[in-house]
Amino acid sequence: MRVSFFANFALQTENNLKTKGINKTKVNLVTLGCSKNLVDSEVIMTQLKGNGISVEHEVDGNENNIVIINTCGFIDNAKQESIDTILKYTEAKENGLIEKVYVTGCLSQRYRDELEHEIPNVDAWFGTMELPLLLKKFKADYKHELIGERITTTAKHYAYLKISEGCDRPCSFCAIPIMRGRHVSKPIEAILTEAKNLARNGVKELLLIAQDSTYYGLDIYKKRNLSELLDRISDIDGIDWVRLHYAFPTGFPEDILEVMVRKKTICNYLDIPLQHASTNMLQLMRRGTSRNKTEKLLETIRSKVPGIAIRTTMLVGHPGETDKEFQELMEFVDEWKFERLGVFTYSHEEGTSAYQLNDNVPQEVKEERANELMELQEQISLKLNEEKIGNTYKTLIDRKESGYFIGRTEYDSPEVDNEVLIDAKAHYLKIGDFANIKITEAREFDLHGIPGINN
Numbered sequence: 001m002r003v004s005f006f007a008n009f010a011l012q013t014e015n016n017l018k019t020k021g022i023n024k025t026k027v028n029l030v031t032l033g034c035s036k037n038l039v040d041s042e043v044i045m046t047q048l049k050g051n052g053i054s055v056e057h058e059v060d061g062n063e064n065n066i067v068i069i070n071t072c073g074f075i076d077n078a079k080q081e082s083i084d085t086i087l088k089y090t091e092a093k094e095n096g097l098i099e100k101v102y103v104t105g106c107l108s109q110r111y112r113d114e115l116e117h118e119i120p121n122v123d124a125w126f127g128t129m130e131l132p133l134l135l136k137k138f139k140a141d142y143k144h145e146l147i148g149e150r151i152t153t154t155a156k157h158y159a160y161l162k163i164s165e166g167c168d169r170p171c172s173f174c175a176i177p178i179m180r181g182r183h184v185s186k187p188i189e190a191i192l193t194e195a196k197n198l199a200r201n202g203v204k205e206l207l208l209i210a211q212d213s214t215y216y217g218l219d220i221y222k223k224r225n226l227s228e229l230l231d232r233i234s235d236i237d238g239i240d241w242v243r244l245h246y247a248f249p250t251g252f253p254e255d256i257l258e259v260m261v262r263k264k265t266i267c268n269y270l271d272i273p274l275q276h277a278s279t280n281m282l283q284l285m286r287r288g289t290s291r292n293k294t295e296k297l298l299e300t301i302r303s304k305v306p307g308i309a310i311r312t313t314m315l316v317g318h319p320g321e322t323d324k325e326f327q328e329l330m331e332f333v334d335e336w337k338f339e340r341l342g343v344f345t346y347s348h349e350e351g352t353s354a355y356q357l358n359d360n361v362p363q364e365v366k367e368e369r370a371n372e373l374m375e376l377q378e379q380i381s382l383k384l385n386e387e388k389i390g391n392t393y394k395t396l397i398d399r400k401e402s403g404y405f406i407g408r409t410e411y412d413s414p415e416v417d418n419e420v421l422i423d424a425k426a427h428y429l430k431i432g433d434f435a436n437i438k439i440t441e442a443r444e445f446d447l448h449g450i451p452g453i454n455n
Contacts, residue, residue, distance in 0.1 A: 024054065025053055025054065025065065025066060025138065026054040026055075026056075026063060026064040026065055026066070027048060027053060027054065027055040027056070027064055027066045027067070027068060027138075028055075028056055028057075028058070028059050028064035028066070028067045028068070029041050029044060029045055029055055029056070029057050029058070029067075029068045029070065030057075030058050030067060030068070030069045030070065030085060030089075031057070031058065031070045031153075032069070032070060032071050032072045032078070032081055032082050032085060032105070033070075033071070033072025033074065033078055033082075033105070033106065034072065034074075035160045035207070035209050035245075035415075036160075036162060036209055036210075036211070037070055037072060037105060037106070038153060038154070038160060039150075039160050039161075039162045039209070040070060040105070040128070041057065041070045041153065042150050042151055042152055042153055043131065043150060044068065044070070044104075044131060044134070045057065045151045045153070046146055046149055046150050046151045047131065047135055047140070047142060047143060047146060048135070048138065048140065049151060050143045050146045050149075051135065051138065051140035051141065051143065053138055053140060057153045058153075064098070065098055065099040065100070066098065066099060066100045066101075066102065067089045067092075067098055067100070067101050067102070068102045068103075068104060068134070069082070069085055069086055069089060069101070069102070069103045069104070069105070070104050070105040071085075071086070071103060071104070071105035071106060071107035071108055072105065072106050072107060073105070073106035073107035073108075073109070073110045073111065073175070073179055074106065074175065074176070074179075074347075075344065075347035075349070076347045077347075079107055082105075082107045083107070083119075086101070086103055086115075086119055086122065087119070089101045090119060090121045090122060093121060094121065100123045101121070101122050101123055102122070102123055102124050102125075102126065102134065102137060103115070103122050103124075103125050103126070104125075104126040104127070104128070104130070104131075104134055105128060106128060106179040106180070108125045108126055108127060108128075109127035109128045109129075109178075109179045109180075110175065110178055110179050110351075112125045112127065123137075124137055128179060128180055128181075129181070147190070148190060148193040148194045148197055149194075149197055150194065150197070150198065152198070152201070152203070154414070155398055155399065155414075155431070155432065156201070156202050156203070156432060157202060157203060157204045157205065157396065157398075157431075157432035158203060158204065158205035158206075158207065158241075158396070158398075158414060159198045159203045159205075159206060159207070160206075160207045160209050161191065161194060161195055161198070161206045161207065161208050161209065162186070162209050162210060163185065163186055163191055163208055163209070163210050163213060163216055163229065164183060164184060164185045164186060164210040164211070164212070164213070164215070164216055165180060165181070165183070165184045165186075165210075165211070166180045166181040166182045166183045166184050166211060167180060167182070167183055167211035167212050167215075168182055168183040168212070168215065169212060169215075169248060169250075169288075170286045170288075170353070171275075171285060171286055171287060172284060172285050172286045172318070172352060172353045172354035172357075173285060173315065173318060173346060173347075173349065173352055173354045174349075174352060175349045175350075175351055175352055176211055178351045178352075180211060183211070183212060183215050183218070183219060184219060185215075185216050185217050185218070185219050185220050185221075185225075187220060188225070188228065188229055188232065191229065191233065192232060192233060192236070195233055195236050195239065196236055199236050199237060199238035199239050200238070202238075202432070203238070203239070204238065204239065204240045204241065204396070204432070204434075205239070205240065205241040205242075205243065205396060206233065206239055206241070206242050206243070207243045207245060207413060207414070208229075208230075208233075208242065208243065208244050208245060209245045209246060210245075210246055211246065212246060212248045213226060213244060213245065213246045213247050213248070214226060214247045214248045214249075214251060214252050214253055215248065215251070216229060217229070224251070224253040226253050226256050227253060227255040227256045227258070227259050230242065230244070230256055230259045230260070230263070230266060231259050231263065234259075234263040234265040234266050235263075235265075239265060240265065240396075240434065241265065241266075241267050241396070241410060242263075242265055242266045242267065243266075243267045243269055243410075243413055244256075244266070244267075244269070244270055244271065245271040245413065246271055246273065247270055247271060247272045247273075248272075248273070249272055249273075249274055249287075249289055249294060249297055250287060250288040250289045251288075252272075252297055254300060254304075257300070257301060257304040257305050258304070260305050260308075261304065261305055267410040267411070268305060268307055268308045268309060268410055268411065269308065269309045269311070269410060269411055269412075269413065270301065270305075270308060270309075270310050270311070271311040271312075271413065272301075272310060272311070272312055273312060273313040274294060274312045274313070274314065275287060275313065275314060275315045276314060276315060276318070276321075276325075276329055277291055277294065277328055277329045277331075277332030277333070278291065278321075278325040278328045278329060279291045279292070280320070280325060281318060281320065281321055281325050281329075282294075284318060284319070284320045284354075284357075285315070285318060285354075286353065291328075291332070295336075298310070298336060309339035309340060309410075309411035309412075310338050310339055310340070311338070311339065311340035311341070311342075311413070311416070311417065312338050312340070312341055312342075313341070313342045313343070313344065314329060314333070314341065314342070314343050314344075314373060315343075315344060315345075315346055316329070316343060316344075316345055316346065316366055316369040316370050316373060317345045317346040317361040317363075317365065317366030317369060317370075318346045318354065318361070319346070319354055319357035319358055319359055319360055319361065320357065320360070321346075321361055321369075326369050329373070330372070330373060330376060333373065333376055333377065333380070334376060334380070337380045337383075337384065338377070338380070339381075339384060339411060340381075340412075340416070340417050340418075341373075341374075341377045341380075341381075342416065343370045343373050343374055343377075344370070345363075345366040345367060345369075345370050346359075346361065346366060378444045378445075381418075381444050381445060382442065382443065382444045385418070385442035385443065385444070385445075385446075385447055386442045388439045388442060388447060389439050389440065389441070389442055390438070390439065391438070391439055392436050392437065392438045392439075392452045393409040393410075393420070393436070393437055393439065393449075394409065394410065394434055394435075394436060395407040395408065395409055395420050395434065395435050395436070395437040395449070396408050396409075396432075396433075396434055397422075397429045397430065397431050397432065397433055397434075397435060398414065398419075398431065399431060400424055400431060403423070403424050403425060404421040404422060404423060404424055405421075405422040405424050405427070405429040405431075406419050406420070406421055406422075407419065407420045407422070407429075407435065407437065408420065409437075418445055418446060418447060419445075419446055419447070420437055420439070420446075420447045420448070420449050421446060421447070421448050421449070422435075422437060422448070422449055422450065422451070423448075423450075426450075427450060427451050429451070435451055436451065436452050437449040437450065437451060437452060438450055438451070438452030
């Protein structure tokens with residue numbers, strides 16, 4: 001990857017280097033990590049452009065003389081990717097291909113002192129809440145009038161909408177509170193303003209995100225206020241779909257289920273990271289719940305919102321997880337047959353409460369458990385997908401790729417869930433529009449279909 005990166009630069013660099021010193025500042029912003037980081041990058045871009053500074057998102061070549069890297073510091077793999085990216089661009093700087101490298105985001109927030117020592121040729125490091133300081137490097141001001149405005153980097157018909165920042169949960173394995181601080185809800189009116197602006201710019205689907213969306217409102221309204229937010233945001237003109245992510249199961253506000261049923265704009269979809277099924281493991285993970293409470297919540301969700309697609313995430317290999325507890329997790333997943341499921345392996349993170357425990361599950365065992373759980377989920381997903389054959393679904397067309405128009409139903413979120421493929425040689429569809437697609441073929445994580453009519 002590094003060879004092709006520098007080769008691409010070398011094709012364009014000789015003449016540009018002669019004049020780069022007098023060129024206007026042009027920024028390349030590189031985003032690593034989750035959708036919450038992507039929203040932060042979009043805010044940075046909006047502020048830079050609002051100050052008259054040219055900025056692009058993740059472009060190749062050397063037309064941009066300054067690179068900003070928005071890093072992730074969640075788990076080992078993400079940290080390594082961030083470090084590799086920093087090293088790639090600092091080496092480009094040493095070779096005269098770019099002028100400055102700035103680093104921001106979670107990795108920088110968490111390890112700034114060590115990183116400044118280890119990678120001294122980064123021009124400046126910034127934490128997750130230091131956008132005004134980053135802007136000062138460009139002699140730019142933080143423009144409050146741009147709050148609620150956002151340049152999006154996703155497809156123009158959908159956008160992520162962050163409803164809060166930080167997290168107050170004590171989960172043993174998670175370093176997010178270290179990097180993002182305590183939970184801070186955005187006021188409803190500010191969220192609605194941003195959502196209306198996105199709708200005016202052509203966004204049809206809003207994906208609500210937070211570190212913990214079910215905690216929303218407790219700090220500023222003294223109550224869980226997600227139901228009111230969903231109710232009001234679903235009435236915005238131009239928004240066809242509202243999708244809820246990162247709903248923490250403990251303290252889950254069940255009044256949102258009534259809103260989901262009543263408001264057809266809200267997708268029959270819920271992302272609720274459960275992390276485990278064993279009561280013992282849930283206690284070790286400091287999740288504040290049990291197997292019995294989890295199952296009662298799932299029963300409530302599925303009974304009150306018939307046909308809902310539940311996405312969850314499981315963590316394997318946490319200290320103390322034995323074969324017995326892993327098998328309990330397997331049996332739980334087999335019983336509940338989640339429509340969508342992701343798995344990640346435990347990462348021993350400094351500063352977390354689990355770091356004091358013995359990381360006693362070997363890495364190869366962690367990987368074996370993750371693979372075994374995903375193999376089970378593949379079987380579940382295939383069976384659930386096969387049941388869709390012959391049915392017609394409202395589908396949002398995201399892109400055209402490799403001879404197919406590719407879209408999603410209301411049961412699928414971008415990047416992480418199933419996609420619907422329609423043969424572009426046989427059918428024409430417009431990207432960003434909705435189409436009724438009849439499912440003709442099913443695979444583990446993909447559906448194939450043809451334009452059809454409503455059932």
